[in-house]
Amino acid sequence: MIIDEFNRIHNYLRISITDNCNLRCFYCMPEEDYEFTPTSRLMQAHEIEALAKIFVSQGVNKIRLTGGEPLVRKDAAAIILALSKLPVTLTLTTNGTRLHEFTGILEEANVRSLNISLDTLKAEKFQLVTRRNQFDQVMKNIELLLKKDFHVKLNVVVMSGLNDNEINDFIEWTKFTPVHVRFIEFMPFSGNRWTSNKVFTMQQMLDVIEEKYSFIRLKDEVHDTAKKYMVPGHAGTFAIISTMSANFCGDCNRIRLTADGKMKNCLFSKDEIDLLTALREGREILPLIHSGIQKKAKELGGQFTPDFELIHAEDIHNRSMITIGG
Ligand code: SAM
Ligand code: SF4
Numbered sequence: 001m002i003i004d005e006f007n008r009i010h011n012y013l014r015i016s017i018t019d020n021c022n023l024r025c026f027y028c029m030p031e032e033d034y035e036f037t038p039t040s041r042l043m044q045a046h047e048i049e050a051l052a053k054i055f056v057s058q059g060v061n062k063i064r065l066t067g068g069e070p071l072v073r074k075d076a077a078a079i080i081l082a083l084s085k086l087p088v089t090l091t092l093t094t095n096g097t098r099l100h101e102f103t104g105i106l107e108e109a110n111v112r113s114l115n116i117s118l119d120t121l122k123a124e125k126f127q128l129v130t131r132r133n134q135f136d137q138v139m140k141n142i143e144l145l146l147k148k149d150f151h152v153k154l155n156v157v158v159m160s161g162l163n164d165n166e167i168n169d170f171i172e173w174t175k176f177t178p179v180h181v182r183f184i185e186f187m188p189f190s191g192n193r194w195t196s197n198k199v200f201t202m203q204q205m206l207d208v209i210e211e212k213y214s215f216i217r218l219k220d221e222v223h224d225t226a227k228k229y230m231v232p233g234h235a236g237t238f239a240i241i242s243t244m245s246a247n248f249c250g251d252c253n254r255i256r257l258t259a260d261g262k263m264k265n266c267l268f269s270k271d272e273i274d275l276l277t278a279l280r281e282g283r284e285i286l287p288l289i290h291s292g293i294q295k296k297a298k299e300l301g302g303q304f305t306p307d308f309e310l311i312h313a314e315d316i317h318n319r320s321m322i323t324i325g326g
Contacts, residue, residue: 001059002289004265004296008252012223013060015048016259016325017079018068023095024131025119027157028321030191036068037323043261043276045075049082051257051275054285060255062089066325068259071098077105084109093117093155093326097134099141103148113151115182116142120163121170129162146178153180158200160186167208174236181236182226185244187267188313190320196309202227202242209238223253244308249299255289256325263292267324268301270317 002010020036021029043051052063063083070076071094080102084090090109096116106114118138119129126135145152158164170181183205188194209215209229218228218237225248226239242248249266256264261276273292278285297303303317 002055002255002293004293006250006296006298008250008296009059010253010255010293011059012062012064012253013052013055013255013257014064014066014325015052015257016066016068016323017048017070017076018042018073019259019323020072021067021069021095021322022072022097022132023069023134025117025129026131027129027159027186027192027194028189028326030320030322034320034322037260042259043257045079045082047261047276047279048079050279051261051285052083052086052088054289055255056086056088058286058289060088062091065090065092067093068322068325069095069097071102077102080105080109080111084111091115095130095134096138096141100137100144103144106150107148113153114145115153115155116145117155117157118142119157119159120166121173122166125163142179151180152178153182155182155184157184157186158205160198160200162198164200164204164208167205168212171209171213171231171234171238174231174234174238176235179236181238182241183238184241187243187321188311189324192313192320194313196311199244199308201245202240203245205240223251247299252296255293258323258325263289264324265293265296266301267326268303269297270301270303271295 065080070092090111091113092111093115096118120126123135127133142152156170158167167183173179174181185201186194186199213231215229215231218230220227226241228237228239230237256267258264261274262272263275264272273288275285275288278288
């Protein structure tokens with residue numbers, strides 16, 4: 001088992017398979033001229049498989065593929081199929097733009113649930129956030145996946161003054177459609193223009209929803225980062241991921257592997273452990289994993305306190321989200 005000094009058991013690995021992306025969400029990818037990591041420095045498919053197997057041998061039983069956009073990687077299908085042979089629940093987080101090319105692979109790999117990011121229900125705002133014109137394609141793909149009975153979770157990053165006025169439009173969508181909306185508080189990463197006044201907190205979201213709907217709290221699943229709710233009678237549910245205003249670090253079971261093969265013991269950790277170089281040099285990986293997790297900070301990567309209003313984004317040492325893998 002992979003355990004840290006606070007006795008948290010780590011059984012969930014999130015693997016970024018690329019830092020490349022076909023969208024340019026301003027809160028994730030800092031600059032238009034961002035340079036993607038050259039392929040030779042990325043984990044190759046067989047290296048991803050080899051590292052995943054080592055984690056699985058230590059009790060990891062859930063793997064999420066992410067990025068960048070995982071489905072822009074040329075060998076994404078091969079990676080998905082290889083990992084589907086491991087005894088894990090396999091899932092992915094995607095911007096949804098290329099899902100229509102992958103439904104067969106996902107079915108073959110027995111991926112039944114996935115997270116699709118969509119911050120707005122308005123085409124013009126989608127263009128503003130992502131700097132790309134792919135709204136219709138993403139909407140079409142969400143419908144396609146629902147038709148094929150996938151469990152679809154929608155990741156919505158809520159930012160004050162940008163899309164907080166659409167929260168109830170998303171709730172309305174859950175009335176007849178079995179989508180599971182997850183509102184995410186805006187988090188600070190390198191170069192993402194985060195300021196505390198752009199955070200729209202869980203309590204603010206609940207207040208907005210309460211103005212129009214009555215809802216009930218659903219039971220939390222173990223290790224779930226999202227607090228779940230539903231409006232009685234609606235086909236879908238909603239949830240809130242309150243990293244900034246009420247973190248869930250106490251129960252964290254997550255390990256991250258960046259596309260260039262560095263292990264991060266926390267989304268906000270400044271330290272990284274280079275597993276890919278060790279693998280390429282034939283060095284032992286297990287001691288690196290265990291000692292890296294042992295050093296995990298109690299909360300928020302040890303970089304800031306739960307009082308998010310005191311955070312100065314420029315003081316945080318971390319990568320941009322696109323290079324970590326959300
Ligand atoms: N490209 C895929 C996608 O967009 O779903 C996967 C990678 S993306 C980095 C993973 C998730 O992180 C997305 O849901 C995205 O909205 C979220 N994310 C990125 N930057 C964020 C931030 N600053 N605060 C909160 N969530 C963020
Ligand atoms: Fe790409 Fe996802 Fe980041 Fe948007 S959030 S730029 S889709 S990786």
